[in-house]
Amino acid sequence: MDAETSNVSLSELNSLRRLTHLLLEIQDKCLPKDFAFSSTLQSYEIQVIAEYYIWDWGRRIIAEKKFSKSRILGIRSTGKFTTFAAVKALYPTLEHFRLRDIKDGENIVPTIDPKGLNELKSLQLEYCEELKCIVDASLQQVPATAFSNLMELSLEGLRGLREICHDGRPPKEFLEKLESISVSLCNDMYTLFPPMLLQKLHKLKKASIESCNKLEEVFELEGLCHSGEENLVLLSSLEELTLAYLPELRCIWKGPTQYLRLKSLKKFEVKRCHSLTYLFSSSLAQSLVQLEEVIVWRCGRFEHFVSSEEEDNKGEENVVAAKGNNILLPKLRKLELEDLPRLISLCPKNYKSTWPTTLEELKLWGFRNFAPSFIVELEAVMKTAFEKLRILKLINSNLQLCNTVLGLLRFGLPNLEILEICNCEVKVILQLEGLTADGQHKFLLPNLKEVRLNFLKELESLCKGPSHVLGLQNLTNLDIGWCNCLKHIFSLTLAQNLVQLKYMRIKKCEELEQILVVDDETLLNNKDRLFFPNLFQIKVEECHKLKCVFPINIGRHLQQLQKIDVGWANQLEEVFGHTDRADLINNKEIVLPQLQELSLVNLPNLTNFCSVGYHFIFRSLKYLCVRDCPKITTRFSYAQNDQSVHVEAKATKTGKEDGSVEFPAEINASKTGKEDGSAEFHSVADWSHFDFSDVLPPFVEQ
Numbered sequence: 001m002d003a004e005t006s007n008v009s010l011s012e013l014n015s016l017r018r019l020t021h022l023l024l025e026i027q028d029k030c031l032p033k034d035f036a037f038s039s040t041l042q043s044y045e046i047q048v049i050a051e052y053y054i055w056d057w058g059r060r061i062i063a064e065k066k067f068s069k070s071r072i073l074g075i076r077s078t079g080k081f082t083t084f085a086a087v088k089a090l091y092p093t094l095e096h097f098r099l100r101d102i103k104d105g106e107n108i109v110p111t112i113d114p115k116g117l118n119e120l121k122s123l124q125l126e127y128c129e130e131l132k133c134i135v136d137a138s139l140q141q142v143p144a145t146a147f148s149n150l151m152e153l154s155l156e157g158l159r160g161l162r163e164i165c166h167d168g169r170p171p172k173e174f175l176e177k178l179e180s181i182s183v184s185l186c187n188d189m190y191t192l193f194p195p196m197l198l199q200k201l202h203k204l205k206k207a208s209i210e211s212c213n214k215l216e217e218v219f220e221l222e223g224l225c226h227s228g229e230e231n232l233v234l235l236s237s238l239e240e241l242t243l244a245y246l247p248e249l250r251c252i253w254k255g256p257t258q259y260l261r262l263k264s265l266k267k268f269e270v271k272r273c274h275s276l277t278y279l280f281s282s283s284l285a286q287s288l289v290q291l292e293e294v295i296v297w298r299c300g301r302f303e304h305f306v307s308s309e310e311e312d313n314k315g316e317e318n319v320v321a322a323k324g325n326n327i328l329l330p331k332l333r334k335l336e337l338e339d340l341p342r343l344i345s346l347c348p349k350n351y352k353s354t355w356p357t358t359l360e361e362l363k364l365w366g367f368r369n370f371a372p373s374f375i376v377e378l379e380a381v382m383k384t385a386f387e388k389l390r391i392l393k394l395i396n397s398n399l400q401l402c403n404t405v406l407g408l409l410r411f412g413l414p415n416l417e418i419l420e421i422c423n424c425e426v427k428v429i430l431q432l433e434g435l436t437a438d439g440q441h442k443f444l445l446p447n448l449k450e451v452r453l454n455f456l457k458e459l460e461s462l463c464k465g466p467s468h469v470l471g472l473q474n475l476t477n478l479d480i481g482w483c484n485c486l487k488h489i490f491s492l493t494l495a496q497n498l499v500q501l502k503y504m505r506i507k508k509c510e511e512l513e514q515i516l517v518v519d520d521e522t523l524l525n526n527k528d529r530l531f532f533p534n535l536f537q538i539k540v541e542e543c544h545k546l547k548c549v550f551p552i553n554i555g556r557h558l559q560q561l562q563k564i565d566v567g568w569a570n571q572l573e574e575v576f577g578h579t580d581r582a583d584l585i586n587n588k589e590i591v592l593p594q595l596q597e598l599s600l601v602n603l604p605n606l607t608n609f610c611s612v613g614y615h616f617i618f619r620s621l622k623y624l625c626v627r628d629c630p631k632i633t634t635r636f637s638y639a640q641n642d643q644s645v646h647v648e649a650k651a652t653k654t655g656k657e658d659g660s661v662e663f664p665a666e667i668n669a670s671k672t673g674k675e676d677g678s679a680e681f682h683s684v685a686d687w688s689h690f691d692f693s694d695v696l697p698p699f700v701e702q
Contacts, residue, residue, distance in 0.1 A: 019040075037089055180207075192219070345377050364397055510544055
């Protein structure tokens with residue numbers, strides 16, 4: 001609504017006696033001083049926005065909250081809120097309120113609404129710089145009840161905010177229905193929930209506190225033991241707690257924690273809280289019966305998950321003694337630990353931690369320096385704790401930790417699906433020496449689907465020992481990169497197990513000489529076995545000592561292969577090559593029926609796609625790029641009758657048999673018909689029909 005029509009339109013609203021539903025967006029300068037919205041509206045969404053703000057700002061309330069037939073008010077303006085008399089009649093029925101960039105008002109209640117906004121369900125306050133508290137209980141105008149139905153509270157960028165409720169007891173029913181609170185960029189707060197407020201949070205389920213630079217404690221408990229409530233139980237509904245970027249946070253719970261019962265807590269996430277030394281007191285840790293996820297990242301002074309006895313408050317001693325010294329986490333499913341240089345242990349010396357058999361995901365990142373006691377504790381429990389482990393990640397950690405954790409693989413890990421190791425000092429991933437295929441060691445890792453190995457500068461071999469004990473029949477993705485000591489990847493025995501492998505990416509393994517360690521004669525002797533029968537894509541880059549990607553006769557097995565991408569390999573001579581004893585088979589025609597994309601780029605010594613005398617046929621090719629391969633002599637041709645591309649490697653000749661150019665200097669053809677020099681694969685769905693006859697010579701039957 002613009003300035004020219006606003007007064008007429010708004011004045012007409014209140015004359016519409018049957019108007020019950022209203023959707024309105026209006027600039028703040030268009031609100032007349034003498035206008036007020038009718039209190040008879042049953043539902044409304046009204047957005048008052050400064051002229052230069054994006055008009056869809058207010059509509060995000062509906063999109064994010066999925067409210068329908070609700071009473072919604074959003075105001076974003078650089079003006080003074082007290083000037084918006086037009087909306088005062090809406091407060092008694094208002095359900096969702098979003099306020100941003102307002103320049104006046106030190107509190108919401110009683111300054112903005114002295115009646116307490118008791119129908120409000122969600123409140124979002126953003127960048128109101130003068131706001132110091134939500135409720136000021138020191139003022140006489142404060143109502144007896146306030147925010148009694150509020151379920152969601154979001155506070156963002158309130159630089160002057162010091163507390164939620166100022167001075168004295170909160171009003172009756174204040175925040176007693178609150179389920180979710182989010183606080184971020186409120187840099188003048190030291191304590192979020194003092195004791196009087198904490199006792200109101202009976203239904204709190206989710207709390208997220210981020211980037212509050214002065215916050216020292218979240219839940220203040222001191223004084224609760226003198227409240228006279230013998231059966232006091234706090235935070236029993238809390239399910240998720242996130243604390244991030246709080247540099248001064250020293251205590252999550254300050255004071256005796258015997259009244260806390262975190263029996264509903266499922267997810268606990270702590271990131272970049274550099275002053276925090278532990279998560280739980282010993283008594284509190286014993287109430288974590290529902291905890292499923294624990295994530296602790298980059299907390300520079302973090303030492304324990306559970307505080308030592310000296311750090312526990314005296315009021316907890318009787319509680320701990322009654323429960324014993326066992327700390328159980330019966331439902332823990334995910335544990336992520338990253339960059340904790342001062343970590344000493346999970347539990348203090350006089351406590352015993354029992355890891356659950358429910359753990360599914362373990363991620364250890366940045367464990368270069370840590371106390372030896374942590375390794376001892378980890379090693380003591382891991383043999384019984386990882387029966388259901390699905391995801392295992394080791395990143396930027398030292399050899400001692402890697403060897404300890406990778407020792408798990410010898411026990412089988414029957415449910416492991418993802419294994420990722422990055423920037424570690426490990427030399428061998430699977431130490432299989434001493435194992436046999438009989439008994440408990442048969443078919444290790446039968447459900448492993450993805451393996452990612454990157455920046456392993458010392459890696460020499462994927463496995464050492466009898467690889468026939470591995471059961472990698474479900475492995476689909478293999479990603480290896482920056483492993484500069486790795487000379488080969490698969491033995492024949494190991495390759496035979498990879499019947500479901502679909503994606504293979506090998507990048508910058510500078511010492512890699514062979515992907516598959518086998519000669520063609522051995523392959524022929526094992527002609528009844530299939531190698532990589534479901535391989536969908538192979539990508540090889542910057543492996544400068546690699547002479548060929550696969551032995552020539554592996555090509556017959558790749559009936560599902562759709563993409564080949566090879567580039568920047570200085571010594572590569574053939575994509576499919578062979579040894580001197582390869583010519584033991586008469587049929588030298590190999591069909592790759594599903595191949596759609598072929599890219600060969602910057603291969604200075606590539607002479608042939610395949611060994612001399614062999615003939616590859618691509619019946620489904622849609623993209624072909626050969627660039628910066630100056631020595632290649634392979635003939636690429638196109639058969640119009642069945643629209644197939646033929647690739648034939650012939651012996652080098654001094655003359656030209658038919659007087660034509662055997663191979664174009666550069667080919668870059670896709671079914672878009674573009675010749676832009678790009679070597680990247682494009683989505684098949686984006687291509688229209690293209691005739692390769694425009695760039696390839698016709699195929700001539702020999």
